[in-house]
Amino acid sequence: MIDFKIKQVSQDLRDSILNAINQKTKPVGSLGKLEDIALQIGLIQGSINPELIKPSIVVFAGDHGVAAEGVSAYPAEVTPQMVLNFVSGGAAINVFTKQHGIDLHVVDAGVNYTFESDEVIDCKVGFGTKSYLYEQAMTKIELNECFAYGIKVADRIIDSGSNIIGFGEMGIGNTSSAALIMSEVCFLPLQECVGKGTGLDSEGLNRKLEALRDAKKTHPNLVTPEDILCAFSGFEIAQMTAAMLRTADRGAVILVDGFISTSAFLLAAQIDPNIIDYAIFSHCSDESGHGKMLDYLQVKPVLDLQLRLGEGTGCALAYPIIESAVRFLNEMASFESADVSEAI
């Protein structure tokens, strides 16, 4: 696997940025999380006047062998159907990216369908993973291919001028992968990681939990992130992991979406812990394990809207708040410039 050497973000400007924030015409600290975000982006960019350029969201799509085991409320053909919906502009992520002027990139990481549209970026590693109930989801070779593609996608978006990328996904069955990854990385029992996904009833949830318990038995002794990825990941999750790492490596801001996007981030952070400096967590999803993933990473999300949709929708909805953070730092008057008295 390609080696990443992400630079820790320099703290040199911390005092200058905090000072600029505190000189704005508002009580100290009164913009709450926006102040944290402004500081973080200032540090990432090494600037007291950071800017967000060509905000982008990339949606990695892939199919999962395990979907045949009845772990999802939706049939597997919904993966390609939704990719086509992204291309024709009818999905939630289309609506929200259009609203905020965010560029949307759709990647076929391994959907069980042959797309003919130029608007789907072809990174196909296969027509879906194998079912991890019986074998590894993907081979080491396929994983390496996923990493090469993920890096290429991040490079392509960053080379187009973007300095902030949100990471979303589409893949029927992929909350199962994410739950298994979470269980391995966070050392938590599956019970705490498995949720209803797109909307399983309690019977479906039990079936999912049983299937994933079997999957864990099929793959004991997973040690490295690569082991976990080969055993349980989807092509879309593996590509996302690599693309996140590359994004941080190139100094751009990572917006993490929900449960599946955060599972990719968990693995990325195992591969290179310095990635954390570059990541903003858009929201806490309604999928039950997500809050615990965020706790494990010791991070606070921007939004809590009980979303459980994926597609990068949380990134798109959080984006205007992130933009507000950068804007207040750049555009607000200071006590001195506005001739406003400071605290007594």
Place this chain on the structure above:
Amino acid sequence: MIDFKIKQVSQDLRDSILNAINQKTKPVGSLGKLEDIALQIGLIQGSINPELIKPSIVVFAGDHGVAAEGVSAYPAEVTPQMVLNFVSGGAAINVFTKQHGIDLHVVDAGVNYTFESDEVIDCKVGFGTKSYLYEQAMTKIELNECFAYGIKVADRIIDSGSNIIGFGEMGIGNTSSAALIMSEVCFLPLQECVGKGTGLDSEGLNRKLEALRDAKKTHPNLVTPEDILCAFSGFEIAQMTAAMLRTADRGAVILVDGFISTSAFLLAAQIDPNIIDYAIFSHCSDESGHGKMLDYLQVKPVLDLQLRLGEGTGCALAYPIIESAVRFLNEMASFESADVSEAI
């Protein structure tokens, strides 16, 4: 006091709107709070295709006699200074309203300063309220004047074509008024209502709490909302109360901001409980009592960003999420139109 007869929102379209939401290409319920907001606005407007027109935020400003008692971290002259900052575009609310194309209206409800700018709407009832430590903050006549002005301001904004108004404020000392109002309306001890406002230290907080305990002793036996308003309100809070009532009366959407804005809403809801159907609560503020106000009203805020700034900033930051709710309802494809399979 003028009588309000706000119509309860008709539930006639509830099933149709819910059906439209559930037919969108997403798992049922997966857009969380956005679905609740879409339904609410659809019901308010009586339409399956609601729209937000000319979003507006109005900031009512007023000075408080009690500010002389050391209840705020900032000197009273900051009220007019910040109003001038709003006019020259340097405050946080300017940055966020500009970002989202929201019209900003600034009202002098009773600041201790004479503004010469046409951009400040003149609704001056006086040069600040009296200190409620010794007497009523305002007379019944002044309260009636506040109500007449508040109604006029709401009418002016709605007549200009707006159908959604956010309510913010500026007034050094006004978290003290809000805490007293909260204590009276919610029947809670002051201890649970008083917070650090713009940033008091623990000594300042104790001083504030003591002062407000004295104020309550000065004004026992307050019964009606009018009694509470005359005793403890600011001119800006009283005008906001009336403007919120008028906004609902005219069928427009109310965006409530933080602690002070919600105190005005508490009174408005006492005057006419039907107002609740028209209100969206932008955020939960970091001011300690605000969460309890929202609990009292049994409402869930859109955002939780640890803001404690006022000015309507929470309304402005929540606005894009509210817009997203309306947009997904209008713009997303349905399962049928996008040829996507539904749940098994």
